[in-house]
Amino acid sequence: MRLKCTISYDGHLFNGYQVQPGKRTVQDELEKALAVLHKSKDRIPVVSSGRTDSGVHAAGQVIHFDTPLSIPAERWPYALNALLPDDIAVKQAEIADDGFHARFSAVKKEYRYFVYTEKHPDVFKRHYAYHFSYRLNVQDMREAAKHLIGTHDFTSFCAAKTEVQDKVRTIYELDWTETADGLQMRITGSGFLYNMVRIIAGTLLDAGIGKISPDEVKSMLEAKDREAAGRTAPGHGLYLWNVYYDN
Amino acid sequence: MRLKCTISYDGHLFNGYQVQPGKRTVQDELEKALAVLHKSKDRIPVVSSGRTDSGVHAAGQVIHFDTPLSIPAERWPYALNALLPDDIAVKQAEIADDGFHARFSAVKKEYRYFVYTEKHPDVFKRHYAYHFSYRLNVQDMREAAKHLIGTHDFTSFCAAKTEVQDKVRTIYELDWTETADGLQMRITGSGFLYNMVRIIAGTLLDAGIGKISPDEVKSMLEAKDREAAGRTAPGHGLYLWNVYYDN
Numbered sequence: 001m002r003l004k005c006t007i008s009y010d011g012h013l014f015n016g017y018q019v020q021p022g023k024r025t026v027q028d029e030l031e032k033a034l035a036v037l038h039k040s041k042d043r044i045p046v047v048s049s050g051r052t053d054s055g056v057h058a059a060g061q062v063i064h065f066d067t068p069l070s071i072p073a074e075r076w077p078y079a080l081n082a083l084l085p086d087d088i089a090v091k092q093a094e095i096a097d098d099g100f101h102a103r104f105s106a107v108k109k110e111y112r113y114f115v116y117t118e119k120h121p122d123v124f125k126r127h128y129a130y131h132f133s134y135r136l137n138v139q140d141m142r143e144a145a146k147h148l149i150g151t152h153d154f155t156s157f158c159a160a161k162t163e164v165q166d167k168v169r170t171i172y173e174l175d176w177t178e179t180a181d182g183l184q185m186r187i188t189g190s191g192f193l194y195n196m197v198r199i200i201a202g203t204l205l206d207a208g209i210g211k212i213s214p215d216e217v218k219s220m221l222e223a224k225d226r227e228a229a230g231r232t233a234p235g236h237g238l239y240l241w242n243v244y245y246d247n
Numbered sequence: 248m249r250l251k252c253t254i255s256y257d258g259h260l261f262n263g264y265q266v267q268p269g270k271r272t273v274q275d276e277l278e279k280a281l282a283v284l285h286k287s288k289d290r291i292p293v294v295s296s297g298r299t300d301s302g303v304h305a306a307g308q309v310i311h312f313d314t315p316l317s318i319p320a321e322r323w324p325y326a327l328n329a330l331l332p333d334d335i336a337v338k339q340a341e342i343a344d345d346g347f348h349a350r351f352s353a354v355k356k357e358y359r360y361f362v363y364t365e366k367h368p369d370v371f372k373r374h375y376a377y378h379f380s381y382r383l384n385v386q387d388m389r390e391a392a393k394h395l396i397g398t399h400d401f402t403s404f405c406a407a408k409t410e411v412q413d414k415v416r417t418i419y420e421l422d423w424t425e426t427a428d429g430l431q432m433r434i435t436g437s438g439f440l441y442n443m444v445r446i447i448a449g450t451l452l453d454a455g456i457g458k459i460s461p462d463e464v465k466s467m468l469e470a471k472d473r474e475a476a477g478r479t480a481p482g483h484g485l486y487l488w489n490v491y492y493d494n
């Protein structure tokens with residue numbers, strides 16, 4: 001039986017999602033908990049919709065794994081949450097057909113990036129939002145964002161150290177909304193390159209403080225050169241929010 | 248010069264506010280940062296409006312200390328925040344007259360207690376709100392709360408291990424409001440006994456799940472016996488929110 005689960009994790013104390021020798025990762029904790037549940041010496045392999053970086057959070061990451069256990073789907077979150085550390089939680093589980101694949105069946109992903117602009121640091125947000133205490137021109141940020149919507153070669157918005165050759169992706173939606181204490185960037189796309197969302201967030205924040213004009217983002221895109229785009233915003237403001245599948 | 252500061256701290260990694268040998272405390276970190284700022288071998292004593300327990304947070308704790316330094320008041324938060332660990336932040340500072348005392352000048356304190364009732368744990372709230380996934384009758388909780396408003400002997404709502412003899416306090420306001428994902432208790436009073444707010448929160452949650460009737464709170468109060476009241480809700484849902492002074 002194949003199970004599809006929606007999970008959330010606080011990325012603060014993880015070295016990212018993917019298993020890395022000697023490092024604490026989300027995948028490692030999931031596979032350990034599943035091995036206990038299956039009374040198995042061997043790992044139960046878990047597939048996710050994709051990796052997230054060190055410090056990056058997930059409110060709606062999706063995984064799948066195969067299991068011989070006949071636990072009812074709605075009981076799986078309770079069974080796993082009892083074994084998982086408290087910075088990972090299974091929010092929902094459903095039986096998927098065998099053809100389902102957490103990564104290759106995904107048709108769209110949604111990320112959100114949180115910024116707060118208060119004068120002084122907020123201790124309760126220090127791991128969960130980027131403290132950017134500048135006056136921001138949100139209109140300019142929205143203007144700048146428009147240049148990135150659509151299908152483009154996002155080489156300028158991809159970390160240099162990547163093996164991926166084809167850097168064409170499609171961004172469906174990219175907007176900034178004001179929250180009680182700052183801003184939230186919401187972005188959906190066909191898929192995302194390494195650090196792409198964080199570079200976009202950093203670049204649009206540069207537009208917000210007038211370091212670049214909104215239209216410069218267009219030439220940044222066309223340059224196809226990482227050096228052309230702005231800074232990489234820190235990981236702790238970023239959340240994999242949702243992964244969408246064709247039902 | 249006496250300085251009055253409003254500070255916040257995330258109680259999760261502290262053994263409470265007050266200095267304790269060999270333990271990490273808020274007061275210890277404050278006094279260390281001040282000693283560095285004053286280039287002093289000795290501690291600069293800090294006085295707070297009162298102690299908070301291990302795991303308990305503060306959004307608006309108030310402290311005072313005396314200093315010969317002539318740093319403008321609005322610069323003190325920046326100077327201290329640069330030296331403090333990131334789970335303590337100075338939010339505001341002002342020069343107080345010499346007669347001001349963070350504890351004895353306080354006329355009213357406000358605490359808030361956060362509960363969330365979602366089915367599964369929320370990793371982002373695990374240190375910041377009490378996960379109480381039961382259906383709650385908020386109306387009963389409000390009815391029960393009414394019995395505690397006013398001036399009473401709160402022995403039943405005070406931890407047994409306390410040296411305080413006089414347990415008469417006045418509660419000015421006590422109400423529950425619904426939040427996006429649970430409930431928030433807001434309580435203001437003349438002062439609070441050891442664990443008093445957490446015992447009140449636990450007892451009113453008992454009323455919310457029908458374990459006690461709202462009117463039983465009245466007899467609990469009259470019993471003047473800790474055993475008569477309900478459970479002590481966990482510390483991580485509790486925040487010292489505000490301390491009020493006669494200006």
